[in-house]
Amino acid sequence: MTKLADETLRTEIFPYGIAGVGLSQVKRQVPLDEPPPLPPNDDLLFIGKPVPRQNGRAMVTGEIHYTADINLPGMLYGRILRSPLPHAEIQAIDISAAEHHPGVRSVIILSPPGDPQTAVLRYVGAPVAAVAAVSMAAAEEALALIRVSYKPLPFVIDMDEARKPIAPLVFDAASAPGGHPAGAPSALPLNGNVRGPSTVSRGEVVQGFAQADVIVEAEYRTQVQTHCCMEPHGLVADWRADGLTVYISTQFTAGVRHELAEAFELPLSRVRVVVDGMGGGFGSKSMLGNYGRIAVGLSRKAQAPVRIVLTRQEEQMDAGNRPATWQHLRIGAKHDGSLTAISLVSYGTAGVGLGAGVGNVAEALYTCPNFESAQNDVFTDAGPGSAMRGPGNTPGAFGMEQAIDELAERLALDPVALRDRIDPSPRRREERRIGAEKIGWQHRRVPGADAGPIKRGIGMAQSIWASNVQINSACEVRVLRDGSVQVLSSVQDIGTGVGTVLAQVVAEVFGLHPEDVVIRIGDTDFPSGPPSHGSRTTASITPPARTAAWRVLQLLLADAAVALNAPVDVLVARDGRIQVRDNPAKSMSFRDVAAGLRTDSISAVATRSDDYPGFRHKSGDAAQAQQDLGGVQFAQVVVDTETGIVRVERVVAVQDCGRPLNPRLIESQVQGGVLMGVSYALFENRIIDQNTGRMVNPNLEEYKVVGIREAPQIDVTVLENYQGNSATDAYGIAEPANIATAPAIANAVYNAIGIRLRSLPMTPSAVLAALGKVPQGNMTS
Amino acid sequence: MSDRKRPDSSSWEEQSKENPDDSGRGAITRRGFLRGAGLTAAGTALLDGVQALGSAAHTPEEPALPKVGPGPVAITLNLNGKQHALEIEPRTTLAETLRVHLGMTGTKVSCDRGACSACTVWIEGMTVCSCMMLTIDVGARAVTTIEGLAHGDTLHPVQAAFIEHDALQCGFCTPGMVMSCAALLERIPNPAIEDIRTAIGGHICRCGTYPHILAATLAAATARKA
Numbered sequence A: 001m002t003k004l005a006d007e008t009l010r011t012e013i014f015p016y017g018i019a020g021v022g023l024s025q026v027k028r029q030v031p032l033d034e035p036p037p038l039p040p041n042d043d044l045l046f047i048g049k050p051v052p053r054q055n056g057r058a059m060v061t062g063e064i065h066y067t068a069d070i071n072l073p074g075m076l077y078g079r080i081l082r083s084p085l086p087h088a089e090i091q092a093i094d095i096s097a098a099e100h101h102p103g104v105r106s107v108i109i110l111s112p113p114g115d116p117q118t119a120v121l122r123y124v125g126a127p128v129a130a131v132a133a134v135s136m137a138a139a140e141e142a143l144a145l146i147r148v149s150y151k152p153l154p155f156v157i158d159m160d161e162a163r164k165p166i167a168p169l170v171f172d173a174a175s176a177p178g179g180h181p182a183g184a185p186s187a188l189p190l191n192g193n194v195r196g197p198s199t200v201s202r203g204e205v206v207q208g209f210a211q212a213d214v215i216v217e218a219e220y221r222t223q224v225q226t227h228c229c230m231e232p233h234g235l236v237a238d239w240r241a242d243g244l245t246v247y248i249s250t251q252f253t254a255g256v257r258h259e260l261a262e263a264f265e266l267p268l269s270r271v272r273v274v275v276d277g278m279g280g281g282f283g284s285k286s287m288l289g290n291y292g293r294i295a296v297g298l299s300r301k302a303q304a305p306v307r308i309v310l311t312r313q314e315e316q317m318d319a320g321n322r323p324a325t326w327q328h329l330r331i332g333a334k335h336d337g338s339l340t341a342i343s344l345v346s347y348g349t350a351g352v353g354l355g356a357g358v359g360n361v362a363e364a365l366y367t368c369p370n371f372e373s374a375q376n377d378v379f380t381d382a383g384p385g386s387a388m389r390g391p392g393n394t395p396g397a398f399g400m401e402q403a404i405d406e407l408a409e410r411l412a413l414d415p416v417a418l419r420d421r422i423d424p425s426p427r428r429r430e431e432r433r434i435g436a437e438k439i440g441w442q443h444r445r446v447p448g449a450d451a452g453p454i455k456r457g458i459g460m461a462q463s464i465w466a467s468n469v470q471i472n473s474a475c476e477v478r479v480l481r482d483g484s485v486q487v488l489s490s491v492q493d494i495g496t497g498v499g500t501v502l503a504q505v506v507a508e509v510f511g512l513h514p515e516d517v518v519i520r521i522g523d524t525d526f527p528s529g530p531p532s533h534g535s536r537t538t539a540s541i542t543p544p545a546r547t548a549a550w551r552v553l554q555l556l557l558a559d560a561a562v563a564l565n566a567p568v569d570v571l572v573a574r575d576g577r578i579q580v581r582d583n584p585a586k587s588m589s590f591r592d593v594a595a596g597l598r599t600d601s602i603s604a605v606a607t608r609s610d611d612y613p614g615f616r617h618k619s620g621d622a623a624q625a626q627q628d629l630g631g632v633q634f635a636q637v638v639v640d641t642e643t644g645i646v647r648v649e650r651v652v653a654v655q656d657c658g659r660p661l662n663p664r665l666i667e668s669q670v671q672g673g674v675l676m677g678v679s680y681a682l683f684e685n686r687i688i689d690q691n692t693g694r695m696v697n698p699n700l701e702e703y704k705v706v707g708i709r710e711a712p713q714i715d716v717t718v719l720e721n722y723q724g725n726s727a728t729d730a731y732g733i734a735e736p737a738n739i740a741t742a743p744a745i746a747n748a749v750y751n752a753i754g755i756r757l758r759s760l761p762m763t764p765s766a767v768l769a770a771l772g773k774v775p776q777g778n779m780t781s
Numbered sequence B: 001m002s003d004r005k006r007p008d009s010s011s012w013e014e015q016s017k018e019n020p021d022d023s024g025r026g027a028i029t030r031r032g033f034l035r036g037a038g039l040t041a042a043g044t045a046l047l048d049g050v051q052a053l054g055s056a057a058h059t060p061e062e063p064a065l066p067k068v069g070p071g072p073v074a075i076t077l078n079l080n081g082k083q084h085a086l087e088i089e090p091r092t093t094l095a096e097t098l099r100v101h102l103g104m105t106g107t108k109v110s111c112d113r114g115a116c117s118a119c120t121v122w123i124e125g126m127t128v129c130s131c132m133m134l135t136i137d138v139g140a141r142a143v144t145t146i147e148g149l150a151h152g153d154t155l156h157p158v159q160a161a162f163i164e165h166d167a168l169q170c171g172f173c174t175p176g177m178v179m180s181c182a183a184l185l186e187r188i189p190n191p192a193i194e195d196i197r198t199a200i201g202g203h204i205c206r207c208g209t210y211p212h213i214l215a216a217t218l219a220a221a222t223a224r225k226a
Helices: A056-060 A136-144 A159-163 A205-211 A253-263 A289-302 A312-318 A393-410 A415-422 A426-439 A498-510 A537-564 A590-595 A663-682 A741-753 A764-770 B012-018 B041-057 B094-101 B157-164 B174-187 B193-199 B210-225
Strands: A009-018 A024-031 A076-082 A088-094 A104-109 A127-133 A147-152 A194-202 A214-222 A234-240 A243-248 A271-274 A306-309 A324-333 A339-349 A371-378 A454-462 A468-470 A474-480 A485-489 A517-521 A571-574 A577-580 A583-589 A601-607 A617-619 A622-624 A632-640 A646-656 A713-719 B073-079 B082-088 B120-123 B126-129 B142-144
Touching: A009 A426, A056 B157, A056 B174, A076 A136, A076 A289, A076 A312, A088 A127, A104 A136, A104 A289, A127 A136, A127 A289, A159 A324, A159 A339, A159 A371, A205 A324, A205 A339, A214 A393, A234 A289, A243 A253, A243 A289, A253 A271, A253 A289, A289 A306, A289 A312, A324 A393, A339 A393, A393 A415, A393 A454, A393 A741, A415 A426, A415 A454, A426 A454, A426 A632, A426 A646, A426 A713, A454 A741, A468 A537, A474 A498, A474 A537, A485 A498, A485 A537, A498 A517, A498 A537, A537 A571, A537 A577, A537 A583, A537 A590, A537 A601, A577 A590, A583 A590, A632 A741, A646 A663, A646 A741, A663 A713, A663 A741, A663 B210, A741 A764, B082 B094, B120 B174, B126 B174, B157 B174, B157 B210, B174 B193, B174 B210, B193 B210
Parallel strands: A076 A306, A243 A271, A339 A371, A485 A517, A646 A713, B073 B142
Antiparallel strands: A009 A024, A076 A127, A088 A147, A104 A127, A194 A371, A214 A324, A234 A243, A234 A306, A324 A339, A454 A632, A468 A622, A474 A485, A474 A601, A571 A577, A577 A583, A617 A622, A632 A646, B073 B082, B120 B126, B120 B142
């Protein structure tokens, strides 16, 4: 259906509001071929229930296949030779010895000398050449046989240094990538190594500050965080005369197919992208990646399947990262707390990449008539950044939410009370109320209240994230003649359990059990699914799944109406049977209805329609629902002022995601978001040696990721927020659960010791430096 | 697996502290072999430790192994209750042997240097990082992997509890986590939370499943008693 005329719509009444706070109703215009509204979760059998993960058994037995577990007949092992220098031009490269290694089947040069567009390498770890060989050992031996002559060039690693006019240039104007700190492909000015600013403005900021009774102003810094997916990036590329099949650890099978088709000039119909087990992405596996192109190139040349799986060192150097940021925030307010002006200037570095902005927290979280921001990307000779769980908003909230707390203190207002005044979201208001009660906010003391060296404190912070939807999302539901059911889409399960919620949604339609629904996803031969990034998967794919199931059910009901000699509109699917609504005796089994099918299976494919009340923004395949996603987190910390060690004892997370489809899976994701936030706040830091450009902790022992010993107790509450927006009314959770954690911890640290830490990570040395017990160090890169 | 031995220690380090002269199993530990590339200061310190351990553990009744390699060597691996005859290069780690030579990919490799414990298997019931152990050093000792934990279709109580409590997200660290938690319950049937924290203190889960792993392991302990 391309355009909806009025006769294609009907009016329906949906539940609306927050369950437990006040549910009302809302009228929506719904397409005729979409299912009726779902009641609230309390009235449903499987939706909203803690149904166990559908692929859990395969995971605990090790049977599920991840990309590195795939072993095709004749498969070769690919390895990449990487730049040892942060900035260099390749003058010569000799691959002949590698080509003559008996185990080698193909060698390709990735940075051919002569052409400055390809011969210049701009970070340690940049790909130079690659080999495919019969074993990993042979591939490694062959890499050692490649002779490269590098001409070293001046380089810059530190962002502050890179901003200076005298800094070595990472790119010249001709070679610098264009783009926007928020990732959009618009050309912003390039000045030295600085691309930007990207600006947003509303109202009159100068006037707003003139009206302010109180102004807070401070600088904040955040470090580079690497994704550390437990499954490294990797793929098996199988180039054949009749087409290309790629098995890849990806967050977006459909997107990778597009990239492959374009890069290798193949029709989409001859490219297939497949993923089953997917060992974590967190934003870094949304694209094909240089390693992906390399594997396909090797496979094409060798005429054999090639597997490349990055080593942990490669992961840390060249598989994406969350960019470092510097933020200058200025906020003005009246005595009553109302904001009069916000000004934000930021510089961030994604190394040779772009997208180091600090998001829309300062712009959108609070009501403020006057706002201006200028966000800049700074190029440095380091591996490219990429999206990472709440990109922009996670570093942005670290600054903004501390600034708001500081403002509250200056105004002598409670931080929760100030937010009640300036935050327009009714969901976050309720989340603050619940969280404050759970953490014991009324017992919060003045900063630095503990007399001894061990000091406790509590703090809170908020998140904001768009309710993203991929409208280019489709799902097929099939019923087979034996009554079994399949759900098919290219959508991938990156660990969130989307297959499980699809089974719940479809089972609810058919009156079957989720275990009866077979999930076939992660394959572009199925209808095109959404990416698993931007917290949009559930919002995008569950509505078409329910719609497709509902359409198939209408066909089955029509058959059953004949068999039961009953009008179709009194029939319902329930407990594995099709029955007359008020007369369960007049019924037949779902299986018997299916047995009468004319063909072995019937199916329907549905696509994601627009949200019923329309989207707030819509551009290409991407859209955003009217309401943002919220989330409020409270942290309780203990700071040892003698060692500088910060321990997070407890986090209370109160989140919303529209209609929660599976509270257990949501709880898992929220715990994960909190833990990644704890890790970001206290431990993680990519450190690059300024003199050599090399990362000094490219591993998992010196790059510290939170372990169970540092994991706080986490108390998760999720609102049921009904909006009447789609066939499932469900939205995402992954990113909003990560955004508020670090600033909540920072505000709790302030409450504990009375000193504000404005840089991440809050390591023991940083804490001791803030306490004046050791000199200020500079450990960030 | 009726012939599976009961684990008596959660880790070599712990065992060697308790019983430094016990060398009955040979001198092989998860620390025992560092792979060549990228040695750091910390790695060098580890090497010193290995030498110390090696000399302490070497006893007269167990002579040094003959020199083998670099070509393939015939070995027999006692794996999940079955004997597997293999030809492997001496440089092959146990993780590689399992995954590449035997196609048993349930054991995962994530850091390949003993920092994340994703590759955890049991040797005589003791948890080791299979990426840090050479296959030729396993000898006749019984290796148990995630594929050998369930009894046919009946999951190990830890596996069942992991599903029930959603103690997994992407699932990549899960086999290693399950092996360590199951070994813990063999050793301490009634673990306190602190015991579980110790048992998986060397594991990394990037998805953040730790809280549900705690709950699942406690529940599995209860289920085993029932």
